Amino acid sequence: MSGFFDKLYSHTVAGLRPSPIREMFHLIRKPGIISFAGGMPDPEIFPVDLFYEAAGILKTQGRDVLQYGTTEGYPPLKEFLRTWTAPRMGRTVEDEEILITAGSSQVSDLLCWSLVDPGDLILIEDPSFLGVFLNMHNHGADFLTVPCDADGMMVDRIPELVESAQRQGRKVKLCYTIANFHNPLGCTLSLQRRKKLLEYAHRYGFAVLEDDPYGYVRFDGEHLPTLFSLDDQGVVVYGGSFSKILAPGTRVGWCAGNREIIRKMAVFKQGVDVCASLVAQALVYEYCRLGHLDGFLPRIVDHYRKKRDAMEAAMRRHLPLEEVSWVKPQGGFFCWAQTKSLDADTLFLKAVEKKVAFVPGKAFYPKQDGGQNALRLCFTFASAEQTEEGMSRLGQAMREMLPG
Structure with a gap:
């Protein structure tokens, strides 16, 4: 019955765009992957x-x-x-x-x-x-x-x-x-x-x-x-x-x-x-x-503040700082890192080989015309230990792509 619906689809289907994050999940669900990709809260802090x-x-x-x-x-x-x-x-x-x-x-x-x-x-x-x-x-x-x-x-x-x-x-x-x-x-x-x-x-x-x-x-x-x-x-x-x-x-x-x-x-x-x-x-x-809500919310905020700080500290320890820059967020879930020369899609594949994942930046551009050298990192989900190890792996992947 393959193709049965081809003549029945709406005009909207022709321009339908799936989520690239959802599409990449089959790659980042492998055993042992440390994920900074999905923007998920930490279940450890769920009340x-x-x-x-x-x-x-x-x-x-x-x-x-x-x-x-x-x-x-x-x-x-x-x-x-x-x-x-x-x-x-x-x-x-x-x-x-x-x-x-x-x-x-x-x-x-x-x-x-x-x-x-x-x-x-x-x-x-x-x-x-x-x-x-x-x-x-x-x-x-x-x-x-x-x-x-x-x-x-x-x-x-x-x-x-x-x-x-x-x-x-x-x-x-x-x-x-x-x-x-x-x-x-x-x-x-x-x-x-x-x-x-x-x-x-x-x-x-x-x-x-x-x-x-x-x-x-x-x-x-x-x-x-x-x-x-x-x-x-x-x-x-x-x-x-x-x-x-x-x-x-x-x-x-x-x-x-x-x-x-x-x-x-x-x-x-x-x-x-x-x-x-x-x-x-x-x-x-x-x-x-x-x-x-009022009683527990400060614990959630403090929990994620510590996770943000742990990620930034790990980034400073493990990433090539001459190549990568970012602005420390004052809240929320995400850190946006910019590289000077690394292609984020290529880096993503190399990082997944080392069992660490992020989202390449171009996924977030409505016209798909930017973010080639950027990556979104979610700091809320991974544990402090996973963040440390994940940044070590990401730093290795970056250095392998740099000349010399």
């Missing part, structure tokens, strides 16, 4: 016992939480989030301004359903999180890519990009940004640039998706105000997640924004999955109600 305690809600409210839920989200969890996020949001959002989602990735999907027609343009950091831009691509979006430096997206490039597109009769609908502890770069958008980005959004009439899964995982420095809190015209949709501050297996995220766009996203969600798992939402809520 298993505390979450098990939260499961008591199934005994007391099981008949309710095992039923279908409202598309907008489990009301007690929404109420908790309205209060808990107020310091970051700059105010307590209204009930109609918040939507519970199946992880933060669903926020971008629902927003694209609501805003993006095939051929519409999205401003996006270059590089960016491939999970989101692949989804946007599969919605038919094209990209206006904006380069980044240590202070995040170089937003002063935006006027020229938008005005050029408008002269061609094209619509710029959205700007996607990971303002805090960027994936993959690890950088943070400066306060000045946050204000500039909003100025341009208001001037040119595009929405902003502020994807903030790492915002609460800050190791150094002061928290910067969210774009949502700085926005006085309601153009920002803020996306948050429990994946990095509790556990990704919950698949519970949320977004906040203008009630009109939240309503449109909720209507699309009705057709996508009816509602996020009510059981998962109830368990997350009970975990939060018992005080465990």
Whole structure:
């Protein structure tokens, strides 16, 4: 029956782009591989016992939480989030301004359903999180890519990009940004640039998706105000997640924004999955109600701070510093390393031979036109011992590729 579906596929399938990270998993799952590739939390810090305690809600409210839920989200969890996020949001959002989602990735999907027609343009950091831009691509979006430096997206490039597109009769609908502890770069958008980005959004009439899964995982420095809190015209949709501050297996995220766009996203969600798992939402809520989110989160942050420091120390000990450079991230999960001359794809294959893995940089470029000499390293998953050994192996692979 091979080929049966060839004449049945949608037009979207023709341009479908799979995740290169998922595609490489068959290489990095070999026994003995030390992986800095997948952006996974450390299961050793999962609050298993505390979450098990939260499961008591199934005994007391099981008949309710095992039923279908409202598309907008489990009301007690929404109420908790309205209060808990107020310091970051700059105010307590209204009930109609918040939507519970199946992880933060669903926020971008629902927003694209609501805003993006095939051929519409999205401003996006270059590089960016491939999970989101692949989804946007599969919605038919094209990209206006904006380069980044240590202070995040170089937003002063935006006027020229938008005005050029408008002269061609094209619509710029959205700007996607990971303002805090960027994936993959690890950088943070400066306060000045946050204000500039909003100025341009208001001037040119595009929405902003502020994807903030790492915002609460800050190791150094002061928290910067969210774009949502700085926005006085309601153009920002803020996306948050429990994946990095509790556990990704919950698949519970949320977004906040203008009630009109939240309503449109909720209507699309009705057709996508009816509602996020009510059981998962109830368990997350009970975990939060018992005080465990605030009580345990500092331990998570401290745990990952130590892992970041262990990776950087190992990088300094084992990598050829005349060839490799990086910026120490102030939070999040990732370190972005740049080499002067090494091809990252070739280095990846040599590294896998030595049983260590990373993600080559070009996977994160929406137009697949950069990152040939870069690699993303996730510091949260491997143990300190694995990080030390993994960096030793990576350093050996690099030196074998250098002349002389």
